Amino acid sequence: MSEIPTKDIDQTDRAYEVGGGLIDAILQAIEDNDRPTFDRMLEPLHAADIADILEQIGSKERNAFVTFWGADFDGEVLAEMDEALSSEIFESLPDSVVGGAFRDMETDDVVDLVEELELHQQARVLDALDVSDRIAVENALLYPEESAGRLMQRELVMAPEHWTVGEAIDFLRTDTDLPERFYDVVMVNPRLEPIGKVPLSSLMSNGRDVRLVDIMDEDFLTIPVLQDQADVAYAFNQYNMVSAPVVDAENRLVGVITIDDAMEVLEEEADEDIKRLAGVGEGSLTDTIFTTTRQRFPWLAVNLLTSILASMVIAQFADTIEAIVALAVLMPIVASMGGNAGTQSLTVAVRALATKDLTSANAWRVIRRETTVGLLNGCLFAVIIGVVGVVWFGSALLGVVLGAAMIVNLLVAGSAGILVPLWLEKFGVDPALASGAFVTTVTDVVGFFAFLGLAAAILL
C-alpha cells in the first residue's frame, strides 16, 4: 500500500474526500468478483482512506469488502477506524488474516488499535505479534489510558555525551533497528536522563568532528510518562515542538512522543469538547441506531428534568396566566434568549479553560466582563422586546415587564455561563460535559420566574 493517494481524490472543491464514485466502483468490482480491478483501486489509497470507505458503506457491503480483501487485509486500516467498527470488523477476521495483518505495523499503531478492542480480541492480536513487539505493546498497555505512556513510541535514537557528529552518523548508518520516523537524537547521561536534543537538521549541517554536546539544544521539555494526553497535545501546540522525550518518575528516558501523535490527540480532544457540549458523548456516525439512541438518552433525560423544573415554576403562576393569556404566548421568549446568551458565555469559558487562557489570574476580570456583556445585551433586547410587547398586545406595562425580565435573565445568563464552568473545573468535573444542563436550568427557571413574577406583581 502506498503512503499517499494520488488519484481519484479531488483536490479542489471537496479536497481529500473519498468520493462516492470511487466507492461505487470498488463495490462493483467486489460484486463482479474482479480482483485485479479491486486491487488497482485500493493500491493508491492510504489506510486512513480505506478506513473512511469502510465507515461509509453499509454493514452488508462492509462484510463483502473484508471477505473479498481476504489475506491482504491491512491491520493499519483498523487502527485508523472508529472504535465500534474496528471491533466489529476484527471479530469477523479469520485467524489466518489476523496472523499477517498486524505483523508489519509500528508498535504504537498496534497499541492504538489494541486499546480499542475487547479483552479476548486483544489476546488474538498479541498472539499474532513477534515476541519483542508483543512485549512492547504489553508494556504500553500497562500505562493508564490517555497517558503519555500510551502515546509514546519506545523506538528512539539516543546518544551518549561524548559522541561527535561523525560517530552519530556512523551509528545511524549501521543500526538496522531505527524507528520509522525520528527528528532528534536525544542526548543522555549515564543515568539515562535526557540532557539535550540534537535535531537531525543540526546533525546534517555540522562537520563530523563537532561534539554533539556543543550543538545540542538544552532548552527542551520532557514529558512525564503519566501526563494526560490532552496536556501533551497542548504542550506541542503551545511550544511548537516536533518531538519530546518521555521520562519516568526518576527522570529516565523511556520513549519519545512525536508531533503527529500529538496532532491526533489535539483533534480528538476538540472533537470530544464539541460533542460533550451538545450532549452526544462519544457518538460517531458508525455507531448502531441502538447504541446512538442509548448514548443520547441521558442528556435528553437531564433536559427533561430541567424543563419539568421550569414547568413547576410556571405552574406557580397558573392563576396569573389564566388571567392574562398573553403571558403564556410571550414567556418562552425570555427563557429562550437566556438559554442562548448563557450558551454563548459558557462556550467561550469552556474553550478558554481547555486552552488554559482562563486561569485564577484573570477569572474575576472575565466574570465581570461576561456579566457586563449580559447586562448590555439585556438592555438592548429589553428595548426591542418591550416595543414588540407594546405593539403586539397594546399594553405598555406588558412591555415593561418583558423588558425587565429580559435584562434580569441575560444578566443571570452571562454570570451563570462563566461561573458554572469555573465551579465545575474547580471540583474536577469536565466543564464541557455538564455546564450546559446547569446553565439552561438557571436561565429557564430565572426566565420564567422573572417574567411571570413581575407580571403577577405589576399587571394583576
Add this chain to the structure above:
Amino acid sequence: MSEIPTKDIDQTDRAYEVGGGLIDAILQAIEDNDRPTFDRMLEPLHAADIADILEQIGSKERNAFVTFWGADFDGEVLAEMDEALSSEIFESLPDSVVGGAFRDMETDDVVDLVEELELHQQARVLDALDVSDRIAVENALLYPEESAGRLMQRELVMAPEHWTVGEAIDFLRTDTDLPERFYDVVMVNPRLEPIGKVPLSSLMSNGRDVRLVDIMDEDFLTIPVLQDQADVAYAFNQYNMVSAPVVDAENRLVGVITIDDAMEVLEEEADEDIKRLAGVGEGSLTDTIFTTTRQRFPWLAVNLLTSILASMVIAQFADTIEAIVALAVLMPIVASMGGNAGTQSLTVAVRALATKDLTSANAWRVIRRETTVGLLNGCLFAVIIGVVGVVWFGSALLGVVLGAAMIVNLLVAGSAGILVPLWLEKFGVDPALASGAFVTTVTDVVGFFAFLGLAAAILL
C-alpha cells in the same frame, strides 16, 4: 529567550498553565522597577507563555509590562497572541522597539502577525525588515487569506535528481541559509517539479554513495498553493504527514508546509466550529466588552426572531390555553426536548462534515439513522412524559397529547438536525454557523404546534 519553560510551571494537576503566582511576581517586579528580577522571570518563558500572560492581565498592567520591557520586546510574542490584542499592543510600540522586535523572526511568523494587523501597522512592520525578508512577507501576503500560500515557508532544502547522499550532506554542511527546521529534502526535476522526498532520517542512515533517487519516497502528496488551510490541516492529520511540498498551478515547487503549522490550523478550525455552533463568532477573552456585546448581538437577534415565531404559533392557541392552563405549564417541555435532540443530531452532522466522514456515499444512511434515533428516543420520552402528565394533572388524555407531541417533535428534530447541515453545506454556507438557528426554529414551531394543536383537537 530560551525555547521551553522549565520553571514556574506545574507539570501535574494544571500542567503548562502559567500560574497566577508567577504573574503576580512579574507585576510586582515592574512596580518595584526591578529589572533584574523581571528579566530573570521572563528568561525561561516561551513567547507563547508571555503572550498568555499579557492576555490574562488588565490593560493598565499590560501597558506597564510593555513599556517596562522596552527595547527587548520580542516580536514573536505578538504572533502568538489574540488578534485584537496584538494590534492594540503593536499600536503602543515606539518605532525604536518595532525596528528591533521583528528582525530576527522567521518570515512565516512575521506573516502570521502581519495579517492580523491593520494596513498602516503592516507598513511599520515591513519597513523594519531586511529587504529579502520584506519581499518574502509581501509575496506571502499576495496569496489569499487562509490559503496554503500564507501557511507555507519559502525556506526549504531541495536537491536535483543526480545527487548522492554524500553530495546532499556536503551541501547542507556548507549552506549557511538553511531553514530553522526541515525534515525532508525535496527532490526536483529541472522544471522544478517535485519528484520525491528524502526524509532526513533516510539521509542519515544511508551511505555517502547512495543516490538520492534510490532512497526517495515517491508516494507523497503535494499541496496546491491556493488550497484552503482547513484542507491542508485535514491532509496532514489524515495521512500522518510531517511536511509537504507546496506547488503552483504549473506544479512547480514554491514552498513547504510543516506539521506544526498544520497543527495550529487544525486547532483554529475546531475552535471556530465550536464557537460558531454556539453563536459567538470569533470571540476571545481579550476582546473588549463593547466588541463582545456586538459580536454576540446578531445571534441573539436571530434567536429573538425565531422565538417570536414560536410565540406566534402559541398565540394561535390562546383560546385553548385559556380553557386549559395546564397546557401553558407543559408546553415548554416538548419544545425544549426537541431543541436538544436537534442540537445533538446537528452537532454530529457538522463534525462529520468537517472531518469528511459524511459524504454523498452515506448521506441517506445517516438521514435514516438520525430520524430513527429521533423516533426511538421520542417513543421512550413519550412514555415518561405521558406518565408525568397523568400523575401531575390527573388526565389520561393530556398524557396522550404530551406523548404524541413528543414523538412528533423528536422525530422532526432528528431529521432537521441532519438535513439542515447537509443543505447548508450544499449551498456553500458553513453548517456550523447557521444550522442551530434553523433547527431550533423548526423544533420550537413544531413542538408548540404539535402539542397545542393536538390538545385543541383532543382535549377541547
